[in-house]
Amino acid sequence: MRPVKVDDQQLIEGLNQVFRTKGYEGASLNELAEGAGLKKASLYHRFPEGKKQIGLAVLSYSSDWLQTNLYKVLLDETKEPKERLELVLQKIGELYDQGKETCVLRSLSMEAGMEIFGEKIKSEMESWIQHFSNFGLEFGLDKQTSSKIARRGLISIQGSLVVSNAMSDNSLFLETLEEIGKYYIG
Template sequence: MRPQKIDDQEMLEGLTKVFRNKGYEGASLKELAEVTGLKKASLYHRFPNGKKEMGEAVFNHLGNWVNEHVFKTLNDNSIKPLSRLNGALAAIRVLYDDGKETCILRAFSMHNGLELFEDLIKKNMSIWIDNFEKLGLAFDLKPEIARTYALQSLVEIQGSLIVTKGLNDLSIFDTTINDIQRRYLSE
């Protein structure tokens, strides 16, 4: 009897969970295989370039989700800027499970992970900044202020995730998301 086919979405979610919890270096092939329900040989069959290819697949998986739920919302000119902001922030809450989840950019930015994924990390951070900058411009902010707010939003989201974990206090992430909203509304 043939083994049950592993759903790609479930497999990527499992890989994402391990990489988020363990980082790139800390994620063992044994754990990656277990979470996908595949044997190591089958995992290598799906990802011939090994763990690096699995990491790239996770980046693409999360990148597609963020593009669909955060960036499309930020750039939807058919809705008012406030609704775009609120929708994007709500999606960010989902992405990070209200602060419980680690950002994959952080999880891959240690030692070998940074060397392997530096370009992807920079690209993804730049995309976040560019999309929040567009939102700032939609709020009629001056370009330099829109850029500053965008960069500050990224720094605050990333920093709050680390501090939330370190202090085991989800209210830090919640406060940060609310502060980002207030910043855009204060202009």
Template sequence: MRPQKIDDARLIEGLMSVLQSKGFEGASLNDLAKASGLQKASLYHRFPGGKNEIAITVLLFIHEWIRENIYLVLTEKGVAPATKLQRAIQHIRQVYHNGEKTCILNALSLDSGLVVLGDEISKAMHLWLDAFTVLGVEMGLSTAQAKAKARQSLIQVQGSLVLAKGLGDPTQFHKALTDLKQLFINE
């Protein structure tokens, strides 16, 4: 039997949804295969390194998403800082489905996945922090102030996603995005 063909974006989204909901340790290869649309043998063929390789692939996808939708947006030249921030917030809203989805960085850092995946998680978080730091400096903050606000931006978004998931109510996520805008605009 020929291996199933599947679109890469759909594959990653399926794998990511399992890792978001179950974490690294909780995700079984059966769960990952089902969500990806591949047979288990095809999943092994595609990812011979197993769950570690799958998680790293998903994290590389997230890193690229942050680069394209946060970093490049917030560091774009010739665009007003408030406009850039609004675009980044819209991307954040979309990727987390208005607060309905758990953050993959959080989900993968909760258990022993951190040992295997810590470098990739850290790289993605640093890229986020760098982007918001650049924005803060552009808005006239000192580097130290911009770095502090960048850290706060990550805490606000990640924390609100934990609350939204735990409470079953995305209201905290929406408030965090409003607060994120105020964090940088109301200086």
């Protein structure tokens, strides 16, 4: 059997990069192929059902990434809550390249993407809020406060990405990350 030119992870990460900078409709198959390091027709070999399937695969990969790099760490009882929080904040910084990149959930929630991926994106955000909300309890926060801080955290990250990106100033994102740390610690 012939070996693949680009392995699955490289493939998805390349596609993810195109989707999050161009959006769903903004990303053409040619651009996606170029980002993936394959030709357009080859993309259809890897994703026989086409563009929607590619979008779903990227979302699924994103979901796994969050699970592994954020939620699992938040739940890791072998570490102190404070350490877990710092690790997670660092990972969030990496996820968005310190604010220079956008969130693929947001990119795919525009245009036709909302109809196709709307439910998945919604449940991803619910999951984010739920995990951070549970985590807040470990800092002694009451349920209601923890839930509010979790929602506010997601909102401020998404917002700071919008504004940082639009203003080409990632200091806004970095400030926001710091403030989220203070919600729990300070």
